[in-house]
Amino acid sequence: MQLFLDTTDTAVLKDLVTTGLVDGVTTNPTLIAKSGRPMAEVIAEICGLVEGPVSAEVAAMDVEGMLAEGRKLAAIAPNVVVKVPLTRNGLIATREFAVEGIQTNVTLCFSASQALLAAKAGASYISPFIGRLDDHGADGMELISEIRAIYDNYGYDTEILAASIRTPAHVTAAALAGSDCATIPPATFEALFKHPLTDKGLEQFMADWAKTGQSIL
Numbered sequence: 001m002q003l004f005l006d007t008t009d010t011a012v013l014k015d016l017v018t019t020g021l022v023d024g025v026t027t028n029p030t031l032i033a034k035s036g037r038p039m040a041e042v043i044a045e046i047c048g049l050v051e052g053p054v055s056a057e058v059a060a061m062d063v064e065g066m067l068a069e070g071r072k073l074a075a076i077a078p079n080v081v082v083k084v085p086l087t088r089n090g091l092i093a094t095r096e097f098a099v100e101g102i103q104t105n106v107t108l109c110f111s112a113s114q115a116l117l118a119a120k121a122g123a124s125y126i127s128p129f130i131g132r133l134d135d136h137g138a139d140g141m142e143l144i145s146e147i148r149a150i151y152d153n154y155g156y157d158t159e160i161l162a163a164s165i166r167t168p169a170h171v172t173a174a175a176l177a178g179s180d181c182a183t184i185p186p187a188t189f190e191a192l193f194k195h196p197l198t199d200k201g202l203e204q205f206m207a208d209w210a211k212t213g214q215s216i217l
Contacts, residue, residue, distance in 0.1 A: 001175045002052070004161070004183040008035040010045050012186045017049055024052035026105070026127075026163070026183040028083070029059060040076060047077035055105045055125075057083035058093075066093035074102045081105045081124060086114050091121040098122025105161065112146040119156035125181070130174065131164035140164075141173045148178035168192050 002023035007013060008031040016022055025046050032039050043056045054077070058069040066089065070082035081103040084090040094104045098121065105125040106118040110133060118126045128147060130140030147160055159180035165171060168191050174182045 001179060002181040003171075003189065004052070004055075004181055005189060006031070006163070006183045006185050008032055008037075008042050008046070009186065010042070010049065013046065013049055016186060016189060022050060022052075022189075023181070024054060024079075024183075025050055026055040026083070026161075028055075028057050028107070040073075043073065043076050043080065047079050050079070052079065053081045053103065053105075053125075054079050055081045055083040055107075057107065061085075061087070061089060063089045063092050063096075066090065067096055070097055070102060070104075071100075083107050083127075086118060091117055091123075094118065094121040094123050107163070110143070112143060112150055115143075115147040115158075115160075116150055119151060119154075119158040123158045125159050125161040127161045127163040127183070129164035130162055130170055131166045133164075140170075141177050144174055144177035144179050 003021060004024040004026050005013060005016060005022055006026045008027050032042060035042050043054060047054050056073045058066045060066045060069050066084055070093065073082050074080050082097060083105040084093055086106050086109050090106065094106055097104050103124040105127055106123040107127040109115050109126050109128045115126045128143050133140035133143060144160060144162060151158060162174035162179040162182040165182055165184045165188060167188060171182050171184060171192060
């Protein structure tokens with residue numbers, strides 16, 4: 001499963017990219033606002049840091065506006081993926097982007113039927129929001145499983161990009177459910193490396209090694 005970082009913090013991104021485990025980046029209007037920087041500048045910098053897909057979201061709600069903004073965003077760098085909302089207008093724009101060869105990430109998906117429409121429109125990625133569904137008493141991972149089954153049934157190429165992920169357990173569950181990708185906050189990415197038993201075991205190994213008085217070099 002591909003792991004994307006959901007961030008516009010380029011300082012954090014520069015550090016985490018050194019792990020070799022970051023496959024792409026997603027952004028949204030909220031993250032751009034928090035950055036306090038011009039959107040095009042932020043996206044261009046991120047695209048220079050990662051080779052994989054970088055999602056940049058349109059702000060327009062009408063089809064023509066989405067198309068104009070999406071084309072401008074796509075021109076920033078070859079790895080830009082235009083992010084559009086899962087609305088009727090968003091899917092019309094997605095269809096046109098597909099014709100033009102522009103990759104898209106259809107966001108704010110909360111049902112399997114929405115995901116089906118996005119795939120039919122030619123979306124490159126579909127972003128079901130796991131955490132937000134869980135917040136409202138639904139089962140976010142069940143949605144991932146439903147989308148996986150539908151896409152496999154009909155051979156759709158659209159990749160499932162699990163979003164609104166809060167914990168390492170969410171990442172594991174999304175992988176088990178068949179998600180192609182997951183986009184996660186940097187703090188959750190860092191948490192994937194950790195387990196208390198790993199720390200405890202390493203502490204014991206180092207203590208025992210010190211007792212030998214040996215050096216590998």
